[in-house]
């Protein structure tokens with residue numbers, strides 16, 4: 001049996017970077033007042049279709065959708081924002097305290113063509129804020145993302161920022177875009193010809209080369225913003241500049257989901273070839289209301305965890321993996337019984353202790369102690385037990401200390417802690 005295409009195992013040998021990222025992210029988010037939220041992996045299909053948009057790539061061709069035994073249509077979540085909105089509304093979180101800041105880490109599912117940096121089960125780290133319309137929250141999120149990536153030592157990244165406007169100015173932009181594309185209709189791919197009628201903004205996100213060419217010189221959303229959207233975007237820009245966050249205005253950036261309004265951004269890397277987006281986010285001020293909640297401004301971003309780890313691997317990021325404080329080498333049945341008891345006791349006293357009950361030779365067990373990178377090794381055999389004296393070996397200095405059997409656990413704890 002093998003994993004299915006686009007799905008993969010992340011093995012203990014690879015996990016150090018994942019854990020480092022998770023710890024850094026959680027610490028940073030928590031310090032800014034974000035709280036972790038955990039939500040189901042499966043939701044009703046309608047939730048994603050209605051929020052992400054019927055004519056987006058995700059909904060049209062990438063979702064893992066299936067019929068439950070009762071006939072309900074269910075989908076493995078392709079992203080987290082829609083589900084977090086659902087939770088915010090379902091639990092009436094807005095009633096107790098409308099301003100909520102969440103973060104989440106977990107798997108997402110999209111049936112795309114698998115390649116390096118693109119999987120069918122991939123992981124995202126999300127941060128979302130509900131209930132704040134102020135542009136400072138846009139800047140806070142962009143700053144958080146920037147700070148996290150810097151703390152992780154990432155280089156060669158660029159942040160692209162745009163404003164997509166709101167329902168007030170969007171129609172004006174859409175008209176300008178349609179006027180522009182009218183003459184270039186024949187050069188668009190079949191998909192975009194359909195989008196022209198159904199969802200013209202999506203054309204801006206099309207990856208087909210002929211469409212990219214047809215779009216050259218197309219109108220920019222930022223030139224069609226209403227005064228409120230313009231002021232909002234100005235504050236985002238100036239507040240980020242003040243903090244020294246590097247970004248560039250990218251007036252072609254629209255992102256692949258329909259729910260975005262106003263600020264949208266993406267962080268790109270040059271180190272992963274075509275899969276260049278490491279993170280993306282944006283405002284979605286209409287979504288909570290569209291999903292049946294009260295009118296609530298909201299904004300968030302998602303980091304592509306797999307890609308982030310791949311960039312860190314390329315940069316040869318080292319995470320020091322600590323072995324156990326103590327490895328107990330036990331030779332013989334009696335020794336194993338002691339090894340078991342002491343390793344349990346020491347672990348509860350804060351000494352990270354591992355042992356091996358296979359009944360292997362001294363040589364094999366010492367090899368294992370080396371492999372797991374133990375700081376100390378305790379050797380117990382029949383002789384040692386008979387003489388009531390055990391040897392503790394410091395693996396770094398090779399120094400050996402004799403310890404009496406009486407009060408062994410406490411003596412060990414003292415020696416190792418020093």
Ligand code: ATP
Pocket residue numbers: 079110112117118119120121122123124255256275276277278279280281302303304305306307
């Ligand atoms: P892309 O343009 O690369 O398809 P996207 O715009 O579809 O990305 P989002 O929906 O914004 O991606 O998700 C946020 C992040 O999740 C992306 O920036 C990317 O790093 C990551 N991501 C998206 N799809 C995949 C995937 N299939 N495999 C691995 N990571 C992914």
Ligand code: MG
Pocket residue numbers: 256
């Ligand atoms: Mg995509």
